[in-house]
Structure formats: C-alpha cells, structure tokens
Amino acid sequence: MTDVNPMPERIELRLTPQRGAVLEVLKAADDHPTAAEVYERVRVAAPGIGSATVYRALALLVATGHALELSLGDGTAARYDANTSRHDHAVCERCGRAVDIDQPVPDGMVAEIARRSGFTITGYDLQFRGLCPACQSGGAGQGPGRRQ
Amino acid sequence: MTDVNPMPERIELRLTPQRGAVLEVLKAADDHPTAAEVYERVRVAAPGIGSATVYRALALLVATGHALELSLGDGTAARYDANTSRHDHAVCERCGRAVDIDQPVPDGMVAEIARRSGFTITGYDLQFRGLCPACQSGGAGQGPGRRQ
DNA sequence: GTGATACTGATACTCGTTCTCAACGATTGT
DNA sequence: ACAATCGTTGAGAACGAGTATCAGTATCAC
Numbered sequence: 001m002t003d004v005n006p007m008p009e010r011i012e013l014r015l016t017p018q019r020g021a022v023l024e025v026l027k028a029a030d031d032h033p034t035a036a037e038v039y040e041r042v043r044v045a046a047p048g049i050g051s052a053t054v055y056r057a058l059a060l061l062v063a064t065g066h067a068l069e070l071s072l073g074d075g076t077a078a079r080y081d082a083n084t085s086r087h088d089h090a091v092c093e094r095c096g097r098a099v100d101i102d103q104p105v106p107d108g109m110v111a112e113i114a115r116r117s118g119f120t121i122t123g124y125d126l127q128f129r130g131l132c133p134a135c136q137s138g139g140a141g142q143g144p145g146r147r148q
Numbered sequence: 149m150t151d152v153n154p155m156p157e158r159i160e161l162r163l164t165p166q167r168g169a170v171l172e173v174l175k176a177a178d179d180h181p182t183a184a185e186v187y188e189r190v191r192v193a194a195p196g197i198g199s200a201t202v203y204r205a206l207a208l209l210v211a212t213g214h215a216l217e218l219s220l221g222d223g224t225a226a227r228y229d230a231n232t233s234r235h236d237h238a239v240c241e242r243c244g245r246a247v248d249i250d251q252p253v254p255d256g257m258v259a260e261i262a263r264r265s266g267f268t269i270t271g272y273d274l275q276f277r278g279l280c281p282a283c284q285s286g287g288a289g290q291g292p293g294r295r296q
Numbered sequence: 297g298t299g300a301t302a303c304t305g306a307t308a309c310t311c312g313t314t315c316t317c318a319a320c321g322a323t324t325g326t
Numbered sequence: 327a328c329a330a331t332c333g334t335t336g337a338g339a340a341c342g343a344g345t346a347t348c349a350g351t352a353t354c355a356c
Contacts, residue, residue, distance in 0.1 A: 014322080016334065036312075050336040055313065073219045073273045075226060075344090077312060090267045101261055105253065110276075113249055118281035119238045125221045126274045128258075133266035162302065162353075183343080198305040203344065223313095225343060 013060070021046040022057040023082070026067055032079040032089070032098045072098060073127050088125070092132035101128065161208075169194040170205040171230070174215055180227040180237070180246045220246060221275050236273075240280035249276065 025033075025041045033041065039054040058080055061067040070079045072091050079098070088101040105124060114121045173181075173189045181189065187202040206228055209215040218227045220239050227246070236249040253272060262269045 014333070018335075034312090048336075050338095052314080052337080053335060056334085069223075071219060071221045071223055073221065075219060078223060090261065090265050090269070092267070093270065099265055099267070101265060103257065103261055103264070105274075106257070109251065109254070113238065113251055113276060114278070116251070117238050117247055117249060117276075119240070119247075119276065119278040120284055121238070121276050121278040122241065123278070124274060124276045126253075126272060128261060128265075128267065128269050128272045130262070130267040130269040130271070136268055164303065164352090166304075196305075198307095200306080200345080201304060204303090 013064075018042075018046055018049050018053050019057045019060065021049070022054055023061060023066065026061070026080055026082040029082070032070060032072075032081050034077040034079055036077065038080060070098075071125075088127065090128040090130060090132075092135055093129050094131055094135040097132050097134075099132070101126075161212075166190075166194055166197050166201050167205045167208065169197070170202055171209060171214065174209065174228055174230040177230070180218060180220075180229050182225040182227050184225065186228060218246075219273075236275065238276040238278060238280075240283055241277050242279055242283040245280050245282075247280070249274075 021042050022038060024045065025038055029038075029041070035055055035058055036051075038058065039049075039051050042049055042054055058067065058069075062069045062080075065084060066082070068081045068084055070081055070089065072079060072089065074091070074096075076096075083100060086104065088103075089098045090101050091098045105126065110121050110124070113119070169190050170186060172193065173186055177186075177189070183203055183206055184199075186206065187197075187199050190197055190202055206215065206217075210217045210228075213232060214230070216229045216232055218229055218237065220227060220237065222239070231248060234252065236251075237246045238249050239246045253274065258269055258272070261267070
C-alpha cells in the first residue's frame with residue numbers, strides 16, 4: 001500500500017462498435033423500444049452481441065445524456081428514447097403505442113406545487129393514458145399485448 | 149358435455165381475514181408501501197399468510213377500486229395507496245419518500261394535448277421529482293436507498 | 297350432510313435486469 | 327516490437343418482483 005492511488009480523475013469511455021450499434025438502433029427507432037427490443041434489432045448489425053452488453057450500453061447512454069429511459073407506468077419493461085429533449089408521452093391503453101407530447105406543464109403549476117409541498121422540484125414525469133387514433137376508429141389497431 | 153354451463157354471471161367475492169388484513173395495512177399506512185412491505189406488515193396481523201395471497205389481495209383491491217397501484221417511474225417495485233381519490237405524487241430523489249399532490253393538471257392542457265395528438269385522453273400519471281423539505285435542510289433525511 | 301366453488305399457502309416458474317468472470321483488445325510505456 | 331494495463335466483451339449465473347399451478351381448506355346453497 002505504498003502507492004497513494006492517485007484517483008484516476010479521467011473516465012475512459014470508448015465508442016465501441018457495440019455501443020455505436022446500440023445508439024444507431026435507438027436513433028433509427030421512432031417507437032420507444034424496450035431493452036429486449038433494442039437487443040433484437042442490434043443483433044442485425046452486431047450479430048454476436050450479448051444482452052448484458054446492450055443493457056450496459058443503454059445505461060451508459062442514459063448516464064451520458066444521449067438517451068432517456070422511460071417507465072410508462074404500466075409495470076412493463078423500461079423503454080428507451082433517443083429524443084433527449086424535455087417531453088412527455090401519451091400511451092394507448094389498447095395497443096400500447098406511445099407517442100411524444102411536447103407541451104410542458106405550466107410553470108405556475110410547478111411553482112404552486114413546490115410551495116404547497118415544500119419540495120424543491122427538479123423535474124417531473126407525465127404520461128397520458130387513452131386511446132390512440134387508430135384504436136378509436138374501428139378499433140382495428142394492433143390488438144392488446146403488442147407494445148411498442 | 150350435456151350440461152350447458154349456465155355461465156355463472158355472479159362473481160363471488162369474500163372479505164376473508166387475509167384480505168381484510170391487507171386492506172387494514174394499506175389504510176393504516178401513510179407512506180406508499182410496496183407489495184413486499186405490505187406483506188411484511190400484514191404478517192403481524194396474519195402470521196401465516198403467504199406472499200401470493202398478498203399479491204392477489206392487492207390486485208383485487210386495485211381492481212375493485214379500493215386501492216391505487218403506483219409506479220413511481222424509477223424502475224422500483226409498484227407501490228400501493230389506499231387514497232383512491234385522484235391525486236399525484238412528488239418523490240424525493242434523495243430518500244425516496246413520496247407525498248401526495250392534490251393539484252390536477254388544468255383541463256385546458258389536457259384538451260390541447262388530446263387535440264394535437266388525436267388521442268382520447270382517459271387519464272394521466274404525473275410524478276414530480278425533487279428534494280423533500282427534510283433532505284433540503286441539512287440533508288439529514290434518511291439516506292438514499294431507503295424508499296418509502 | 298353433500299357438492300360446488302372461492303380461497304389459501306407453498307412452491308415452481310417466468311421475466312427483466314444485474315452481477316461475475318475469464319477472455320479479448322486497444323492504449324501506453326519501454 | 328513487446329509487455330503491462332485496464333476498459334470492454336459475451337456467456338451464463340444470480341437476483342428480485344410478480345404470476346401460475348396445485349392440492350388442501352373454508353364457506354355457501356341446497
């Protein structure tokens with residue numbers, strides 16, 4: 001224990017082919033895939049990749065701000081989104097489809113909640129539930145169970 | 149296959165001691181316990197109860213509108229709440245405490261989102277993130293890792 | 297009582313995710 | 327060129343939350 005362990009200070013992060021492939025899949029997706037779905041799609045570009053690597057890459061992308069992790073509140077697996085700007089989602093209760101919502105909660109409401117609760121509010125997660133246009137008309141949308 | 153199976157039509161639901169105990173625990177809790185926490189607490193009143201029974205009872209209470217199931221969006225287990233009136237939550241990012249928020253999203257905002265997305269909005273889930281009063285002052289709140 | 301059926305607890309199982317570990321490979325110092 | 331270092335990988339074991347199965351029990355209608 002003679003050396004003082006100079007505390008690395010520099011975090012090495014390589015953009016490996018596997019990580020690149022995961023990011024590409026996420027960017028190309030206009031739905032909100034789960035980790036398992038990302039894994040399936042990534043295997044086209046990187047056939048030998050393991051699921052652990054996909055999970056690690058996703059966690060890394062989320063940690064570095066290149067992706068968002070969503071839990072759509074329905075107890076199903078986490079979803080990932082390469083759209084990292086502030087936005088919410090509307091989830092179809094019938095087919096599970098999730099679309100982006102760009103309208104933020106009014107500042108006044110957040111301020112009021114902070115005042116009443118005593119919390120310092122740093123952010124929020126908002127999901128709307130309902131029926132998507134496809135499932136409203138004829139209800140011919142993809143049946144329940146499909147989740148994208 | 150001679151009998152025509154008259155399709156019961158009547159769903160029997162018994163308020164068994166186990167179900168009563170689960171409901172009592174939920175009513176007595178002012179935090180938002182997970183199923184595992186409910187299980188722990190219920191075992192005081194009903195020592196021999198099994199975890200499957202607790203899960204079944206919770207699902208039943210949620211289905212009959214006697215409790216709400218919350219997923220606080222952080223990938224942790226579902227939480228349960230005997231306060232069944234429409235309300236949201238603010239979750240402390242430090243200690244995990246969740247408090248009730250009674251201020252709804254303005255109707256105008258919901259209508260606008262329905263119009264823009266084409267969805268028929270039937271509801272929403274909203275969680276605020278931030279620091280609770282205890283964790284702001286001195287940061288002496290219970291450390292991270294504890295979740296209630 | 298008898299039969300039907302709701303309910304129970306134990307346990308095996310599924311599923312999403314994380315951990316462990318040996319092997320690999322890029323980078324750096326010599 | 328070479329070896330040491332260390333981040334990264336894939337395979338698979340392990341984990342935790344929740345569900346399904348099943349034989350036994352409790353309750354109800356008759």
